Amino acid sequence: MATQDKINELIQKRAEARLGGGEKRIDSQHAKGKLTARERIEILLDEDSFEEFDMFVTHRTKSFGLDKEQYLSDGVVTGHGTIDGRIVYVFSQDFTVFGGSLSETYALKICKIMDMAMRMGAPVIGLNDSGGARIQEGVRSLAGYAEIFQRNIMASGLIPQISSILGPCAGGAVYSPALTDFTIMTEQTSYMFVTGPKVVQAVTGEVVTTEQLGGATIHSTKSGVSHFLAENDEVNLMLIRKLLSYMPSNNLEDPPMVPTSDPIDRLDDILNTIIPENPNQAYDVLDIITTITDNGEFLEVHRNYAKNIVVGFARFNGKSVGIVANQPKYYAGVLDCEASRKAARFVRYCDAFNIPLVTLVDVPGFLPGTGQEYAGIILHGAKLLFAYGEATVPKVTITLRKSYGGAHDVMSCKQLRGDLNYAWPSAEIAVMGAKGAVEVLEGSNIRKIEDADEKSQYILEKENEYTAKFANPYVAAKYGFIDDVIEPRNTRFRIVRALELLANKKETNPPKKHANIPL
Ligand code: HXC
Secondary structure (H helix, E strand, O other): OOHHHHHHHHHHHHHHHHOOOOHHHHHHHHHOOOOOHHHHHHHHOOOOOOEEEOOOOOOOOOHHHHHHOOOOOOOEEEEEEEEOOEEEEEEEEOOOOHHHOEOHHHHHHHHHHHHHHHHHOOOEEEEEOOOOEOHHHOHHHHHHHHHHHHHHHHHOOOOOEEEEEOOEEEHHHHHHHHHOOEEEEEOOOOEEEOOOHHHHHHHHOOOOOHHHHHEHHHHHHOOOOOOEEEOOHHHHHHHHHHHHOOOOOOOOOOOOOOOOOOOOOOOOHHHHHOOOOOOOOOOOHHHHHHHHOHHHOOEEEOOOOOOOEEEEEEEEOOEEEEEEEEOOOOHHHOEOHHHHHHHHHHHHHHHHOOOOEEEEEEEOOEOOOHHHHHOOHHHHHHHHHHHHHHOOOOEEEEEEEEEEHHHHHHOOOHHHOOOEEEEOOOOEEEOOOHHHHHHHHOHHHHHHOOOHHHHHHHHHHHHHHHHHHHOOOHHHHHOOOOOEEOOHHHHHHHHHHHHHHOOOOOOOOOOOOOOOOOO
């Protein structure tokens, strides 16, 4: 064959591979409102930065007549490219080839880029759209999944791993995204479940739709499996880019600096009046967050799940931080099982990837009752406590208003190695609120009073007494548990300066195989 013919053969093979399962199936993918595997990569990566590996791989199965049905790339597109100039590895499942189902060779392709990403210290991004294990390959497909899972586990805490769900993701296949750091689901076109609606009906009799069982909305609101909800594939992919901008490429690097023209010492007078006079009145902690961060930007994670706590990424003077904030607007910002678990996972992510933590506290306590106790609030609350206590990244805590009881300790207090703990003058730091405290301390005196008016007068007096004595930041400040009481409008500057002070912090935990976080 002449050299030019050989080159033509290569060009022709590449063109064939790019067609995946063929025009008809590409049209059907588009008709569903979905992009193809390669179109997704184009949108995700910097222009012309993608280099594909293993384009000529095909499966090795002969049974079920598969030897006559071969597609170059075998249903998954893998390779590397850049996002904002930084290297990332990517795999994109191609639904047009056997429904994106996973074969042995397909798994090997994914494992190859995961191994390279770990060696090079670069993130792995998985674009999922697959019918699961390739049925014709049987246990070899299951083994392929397990090979990927094992790598997900080894890569955890070493390099960021992000999963987009852009179509079906069912059966054991769901566990690879679940092992990664962040999952982004597209509305209407994506779903995740361990068993589908038909099996659910056969086993339990429950009739449920795909969307109800494992749609993007369900996983973003009820289960917390998905961290972000995207309107369509394009929004989903752009979210990956944004998310990565707050992260380092691996655990040995710091997150990238994004210089800002937002003055570090701007005074935000609005903050001096943002806390309502009535301690039981709610406000939106997002208003505080977007007032103090660079350019008012905040990438909220788990926005629709466990809304009584807010977590997400922002920057102060160009430096990435993870923000954790109780949200008085929902359930008074109380800590419950879901909020504790949500925040604990986020704190551990930030700690693994050298992202300092800024915690804004306004928490009345843990949610009481059998519902929470039976659901294991003791263990879930302990997760958050554990995560903060284990974290060695810089930790800056600002108590805005309430900080009561066990929840005070959990929310990055001084003794959990909080580096700088500030409070606003509106802070109330105590074992419990006035009402509860008076009931416990004055119970026998209150019971002795027979006249109802006299009784309520006595209770009110005692509550006011308690509030005056304990519902302030100065008792904690007296003991050095609060480093300073700061004027609210100066909060941005105090955080910027705290982070500068802590930039070279070195703290390590004692050597051990691994800790035993209460799971
Ligand atoms: C082989 C598959 C396949 C699979 C789909 N296809 N899933 N081929 N193995 N798992 C093929 C179809 O035969 C079809 O081929 C093409 O992909 C598109 O599928 P359709 O059914 O036409 O598409 P759609 O109507 O959109 O339905 C998509 C689907 C459905 C909901 C995903 O295909 C489906 O239910 N597939 C089976 C899912 C499943 O049970 N997988 C195993 C789960 S267990 P043609 O040639 O017509 O285009 C599992 C275990 C993992 O995954 C364990 C890991 C530990």
